[in-house]
Each structure stands twice: as C-alpha cells, then as structure tokens.
Amino acid sequence: MKKKKCIAMLLAGGQGSRLGRLTSSIAKPAVSFGGKYRIIDFGLSNCVNSGIDTVGILVQYKPLILNRYVGTGESWDLAVADGGVHILPPYARETGGEWYEGTADAIYHNIDFIDIYDPENVLILSGDHIYKMDYNLMLQEHLDKESDLTVSVIEVPWEEASRFGIMSTDDQDRITKFSEKPAEPDSNLASMGIYIFSWKALRKALLEDHEDKASSHDFGKDIIPKMLAEGKKLSVYRFKGYWRDVGTVQSYYDSQMDLMDDVENINVFTKDMKVFSNSNMYPPQFLGPDANISNSLICNGCTVYGTVKHSILGSGAVVGAGTVVEDSIVLPNAIVGRNCRITKAIINEGVVVEDNEVVGSEDGEVIVYGQAKLSI
Amino acid sequence: MKTIGLISANYGSSSFGDLLENRTLASLPYGGRYRLIDFALSNMANSGITTVGVIAPYNSGSLIDHIGDGSEWSLGRKNGGLFLMPGSAFGVQSRGSRFLLRDLLKNIKFFERDDADYVIMSGSSDVWNIDFEPLIKQHSKTDKPITMVYKKVPKGEDYHGYFLNIDDSGKVADIRTESFGWSNYFTDCFIVDRDYMLDFMNWFGALEYMDMIEIMRTNMETMDIATFEFKGYLGKIKNPSDFLKVNQAMSDYDIRNEVFCNPERQIYTKTQDEAPVFHLPEADVRNSVISAGCVIEGRVENSIIFRSVYVGKGAVIRNSVIMMHGEIGDGAVLDNVIADKYVKINEGVKLYGGGGEPIIIGKEKTI
Numbered sequence: 001m002k003k004k005k006c007i008a009m010l011l012a013g014g015q016g017s018r019l020g021r022l023t024s025s026i027a028k029p030a031v032s033f034g035g036k037y038r039i040i041d042f043g044l045s046n047c048v049n050s051g052i053d054t055v056g057i058l059v060q061y062k063p064l065i066l067n068r069y070v071g072t073g074e075s076w077d078l079a080v081a082d083g084g085v086h087i088l089p090p091y092a093r094e095t096g097g098e099w100y101e102g103t104a105d106a107i108y109h110n111i112d113f114i115d116i117y118d119p120e121n122v123l124i125l126s127g128d129h130i131y132k133m134d135y136n137l138m139l140q141e142h143l144d145k146e147s148d149l150t151v152s153v154i155e156v157p158w159e160e161a162s163r164f165g166i167m168s169t170d171d172q173d174r175i176t177k178f179s180e181k182p183a184e185p186d187s188n189l190a191s192m193g194i195y196i197f198s199w200k201a202l203r204k205a206l207l208e209d210h211e212d213k214a215s216s217h218d219f220g221k222d223i224i225p226k227m228l229a230e231g232k233k234l235s236v237y238r239f240k241g242y243w244r245d246v247g248t249v250q251s252y253y254d255s256q257m258d259l260m261d262d263v264e265n266i267n268v269f270t271k272d273m274k275v276f277s278n279s280n281m282y283p284p285q286f287l288g289p290d291a292n293i294s295n296s297l298i299c300n301g302c303t304v305y306g307t308v309k310h311s312i313l314g315s316g317a318v319v320g321a322g323t324v325v326e327d328s329i330v331l332p333n334a335i336v337g338r339n340c341r342i343t344k345a346i347i348n349e350g351v352v353v354e355d356n357e358v359v360g361s362e363d364g365e366v367i368v369y370g371q372a373k374l375s376i
Numbered sequence: 377m378k379t380i381g382l383i384s385a386n387y388g389s390s391s392f393g394d395l396l397e398n399r400t401l402a403s404l405p406y407g408g409r410y411r412l413i414d415f416a417l418s419n420m421a422n423s424g425i426t427t428v429g430v431i432a433p434y435n436s437g438s439l440i441d442h443i444g445d446g447s448e449w450s451l452g453r454k455n456g457g458l459f460l461m462p463g464s465a466f467g468v469q470s471r472g473s474r475f476l477l478r479d480l481l482k483n484i485k486f487f488e489r490d491d492a493d494y495v496i497m498s499g500s501s502d503v504w505n506i507d508f509e510p511l512i513k514q515h516s517k518t519d520k521p522i523t524m525v526y527k528k529v530p531k532g533e534d535y536h537g538y539f540l541n542i543d544d545s546g547k548v549a550d551i552r553t554e555s556f557g558w559s560n561y562f563t564d565c566f567i568v569d570r571d572y573m574l575d576f577m578n579w580f581g582a583l584e585y586m587d588m589i590e591i592m593r594t595n596m597e598t599m600d601i602a603t604f605e606f607k608g609y610l611g612k613i614k615n616p617s618d619f620l621k622v623n624q625a626m627s628d629y630d631i632r633n634e635v636f637c638n639p640e641r642q643i644y645t646k647t648q649d650e651a652p653v654f655h656l657p658e659a660d661v662r663n664s665v666i667s668a669g670c671v672i673e674g675r676v677e678n679s680i681i682f683r684s685v686y687v688g689k690g691a692v693i694r695n696s697v698i699m700m701h702g703e704i705g706d707g708a709v710l711d712n713v714i715a716d717k718y719v720k721i722n723e724g725v726k727l728y729g730g731g732g733e734p735i736i737i738g739k740e741k742t743i
Contacts, residue, residue: 035652036668074447075649260654269651276649283636283643284408284667284680285653286627291662297652300409300668301637312652 004119006139008047012127013060013100018248021368029127030066032331034259035299035314041277043125044076049273050135054083058106065374075278102217108206124195130255131243132273138237148201148232152194152239164190165220167236175234178224242266253366282315348372377516378492380427381420384474385500386463391615394738402500403438405699407626408667408682411442413500414645421449422641423508427456429486431463431479448644474499474564475588492570499564503611503622505635511604520602521572525565527606536614538562548601551593616734623680623697626665650683
C-alpha cells in the first residue's frame, strides 16, 4: 500500500447532549443542517476537497443513522480502493471491551487502524463544525515548520475569548501557552478543535497518556498541555473564514439562519470546495397555487401550500394550506398541517404537526418540537 | 421466475427541433431533475430486475453521461447489472421505431447469454411508474409467449403509436396505428419469453429493418399475445406541447404522489448535490416545480424550473420549462417557452409563445 502523507480521524462519538431532542435518537454529526445536509458533510467534504482520501470515523453514541448515511463514502467521492471511509466503533479485545473515554482515548483505541496506513501525519477533526477549509494549506504549514502538532485557530472577538480554548503564541506562531476558557485571556486565537499531529509524536503521546491514571484522555485538556510541557514543537495555523461550532440549539439555529442572512460570509453553497451530501432521491419541490415563500431555503421533495418566511424547509418537508412558518427550520420529512403557526422553532425530523397547532413564539427561545422519527 | 430487462433508447422524433439536436429522446431533460429514461430504468430497478440492457443511439453522449455505470438504479453490480449496448445508426425507417429488429439482432448475445425466463422490453420516453411484478406473475401463468402492456385512453384523442384490439379472452386480435375507436393504447412495453425472443429473431431475421411491433402487427395470424392493463398515469411526449403538458402534470397532486412520491417505488436519477433553492424576499412562486440549486428573485407560475437556474428581479416566467443553468435576466418575461440548458435571457427580453406550440430556445443560446 502506498504510504499516506496524512489521514483524517473524525470524532463522531459524542452524545451532543446540549442539542437536546435533536440528538435524542441520532449522533450529533448526523443531525440535519441547512435542509439537505447533515453536519458531518462539512468535515467529509473538506477532506475530499483537500485531497485526503482516508478517513476514520469514530462512532459510539447511537450511530445507526450515521453509519447508514456515510455508507461506502461514495457520496463524498471517498469510495476509493486504497483508503476511503472507515466507521470505527469501540471493539472487544482479549482483555474485554472498553468504551471510548475521551477524544484522545478514542484515537488511542484505534492506533492499530492508523498503523495499517502508517501515515506521516494524522488530522484530527470534530464532527460538529460548519465550515469550509482546505486542510492541505494547514498540512503544508505543519510540514514547512516541521511541527509535532499544528492547531488550527481562528481569531475571535476579545470579549468572547474567555468562552474558548485560547492559544498564546510567540512571533513565529509557536504555541507558548494553552488556556481553556481563560478568565483573562492574553490572546484571541481560539482553537477550532482541528489538529494535525505527526503520527510519531501523537502515537507516543497517546501511549503515555493511556498509562496516566490522572488523565481524562482529552486532546485539549491532556494531550496538548502534555506536549507543550515536554517542549514539543507546537504551532498554530490561522484559519480565516466562516466557522461555527453548532454544539447548542441556539448556535445550531443561528448558523442555519446565517445561510440566508449572512450570504456574503457563509460560503457553504458556493461551487469552490463544494459540500457534498448523501441525499435521498426526492422530486423537485412543488409550490402550490397559494404558496407564499420569501427569503427562505427550500429543498427537493418539499410541498408547500402555505406561507414560509425567513425559514428553511428540509428535504421532503410539507407545509399545509393556511399555515405560516416564520424564522423556523423544518427538518427533513416533517409534515406541518393546515392553519398552523410555527414561529422561531425547529420541527424535528419526520415529526407531524397536527392542523391548527401553534408552535413557538417570537420572543421566546428557539424550541425544538417533537421526537425525531427517522426513516432509512 | 427470472426476468431481465431491455430498454430501447435508439429512437428520436423529428418534432422537437433544437431540443433533440444532440440528444436522444431518452435523455431529454424532464421534470426539473430527470431525464426521460429514468422512468424505464427505475421501473425495472423497482421491480427487482437486476440485469438491464440499454440500446443506445449513435449520439449517445448525453445518455452515457447520465446513466454512468447504472449505480443510481442499483445496477452497478458484479452479477448482472447495466449493459450499455450500441444500436444501429439512425435511418429514416427507424425514426420513432422503438424495437427495431436490427438493434435487437445486433445485441443478440444479451438474450443468449442470460438464463432468464423472461425479458421485459420497454421504450424510454414515457413518464410513468409501473410495478412489473404483477405483469411477470400474470405472464408466468399464461401459455402465451408475449404479454403486451396497454392503457385505456379517452377515445378520439390524438395518440401516436399502436392501439390493440383485444378479444374477450384478453388476447390481442389486432394491432393498428390508428385507434379505430379502440381505447387500448400500447405503452411501448411488453414481456416476452426469452426462448421465444430468440426464435422470433431467427424467424424474422430477414426483416431486420422493421420494428418488432410492426412485424407482429403484419403477422397477426401467427401471433399469440396476451394483454396486461396499466391503470396509472402515462405521460406520453410526442411534441413540445406534450412536453410542456407532461412537465406541468408534476403539479397535479395525484400524479405527483403516484409517480414521484411513492416511497415504495422511487424514480431515481443521477444526483448532482445542489444546494437548497434560495427564494429571496422578492420571489413569488406559484403552482410550480423548482429544482435544487436555483436562486429565485422573480415570479414563477405554472412552470418547471430545472436545477441551478437564476430568475432575476422582476422577471416573470409563466407556463414554461427552463432547463438547468438557465439565466433569466431582471425584468424578462417568458410565457409558453421551453429553454434548453445554459440558456441566457437578457434583461427585459419578452417572449410570448401564445396559445400554440411553445417557443423553443436551443442549448446555450443567448437572447
């Protein structure tokens, strides 16, 4: 097998409990986004658009829909002979089975997998970010600087810096300090949770970390501070562009509203570095004689008889006559009946809203309506 | 009962002008995201048929590009799968002929090499969603080597093709090219015993310039043909007016549900993975079908808009079909127009097709 310059490991096992009902039956990376996508599409598309053809996807929490969605990886042009996507759940060994106990632990359990490909570098990704990024540019910088670890960072407003993991750097962009949610930040470079390690350095760090009983086996909390303390060469890669962590209902909602409100910045629909998805086959949308749609994103398979304002309708969603959907997101295959009023709400996948229902309100918080009924 | 499928795509029509200049009828874009052959392919796939031959025309570029290895229809397989087979070059005789014997003889190996009991033969230009399983079941119970699929159509309507005179036992007594008051319209689809098909090609080999149905029609005394009625929607497209009408049929609630939104039998097509449609605040879309990737700033009524079309501010599109990557400038007005791929309509241009045949704008033209 040809030796790989870089393979990606995509962390997709977390529960995403802050997304509440959205993740009650589905792993966070498989949650719908922007009507026709699922969150994992962004990471997978970035990989293929960056020339990375080997991706391990670490799953643990309710992975069935995610596994089915990823399939052979064909939808992202990742069904390749000498690599491709690999779903990596925890598995039993001679000594028994263990769950993934943290981000670093998940990678530790798959050292054998990475060794099969014997890459020079390993890219660690989260499955819950919305962004377009050419990892190749980051890899190039990582190689040019001969770093052991390169952390992708984004400049955040100073007043928000204390909400992030902050990297302090010297004038060569070498990391001098890492502080998780510092009260008084001395830098505004926030870690995006995207790392490129030289495999040799990561492998050693993982083995040592596994033996450390005090460790929580987390990249941010344990591995990076440890490598920093050991004087390893850690650098930042400055990413510029749209990037959002959609870990909460509010950020998940806001980021999707950006698709309509912040068209200049959010570039997910542009043709360069196209975002791919494994969408089901739907006919084009049908808009009825009295449909009234403005400032909205409507997907294939939708049927609309009512009014839709500043909202997103996912694939196969239906909006009945007399209904007004405003500032809302109707996830795929949800059916909103007649004469309903949906305001500032997220209607979960496959949920039926009966006629005449009122969901959400203008002033309230964004609410998630219904338990997802997912069909394969 | 093992059944394989054969789809003929080696026929065109002279009445479509520019629309069929560089493509076969089978690869004519339809319904916002489909090509006409998707229906024949999906019907086969949805009926559990895993070996399908497609007889391609000489100008097969767009067809091959669309079908690829057949994986969209689950035909990218090791055992069976899709067989793309060359047909003969178009001749005057074969224009419009679905089952030209020469095309079948040229690909006789497709019939010889398989061990299937039956072959379903289908044209590739109708919009319909049929389950072949009841057809196969009925055919397996008769002793007749052929079962033709027909649809009852309103009498006196101007249909182009073959009509069947069916006797009381359900047997085809006669086949005619005019209706004679019969309402049993042949759907360009039949099932035949594979052995009989080989015999047929052998017996009538000298008539290779003829259509198989034509041979059957002129040799009725030796034919023993059963019939199967299809009761669903059949969208027949023989000219641009039909094309517009059958496209607009997608807006009909019942037809949409029967043909396009049947979860048991989906219509598959090549996926392009476009973004959702962006309806801007000025957009006003009614009774229309819009495909992914479009950006709409104007008005659209009773129309079909294919993927990645831009409709500018104040533009009005009525009773029209705009194929993929069209660009309709601000303030343009299109009424009763069929615009092929990559058509650009400049700002303020107004085109009215009137009550007659739609205006056709050829591929990549700018007006």
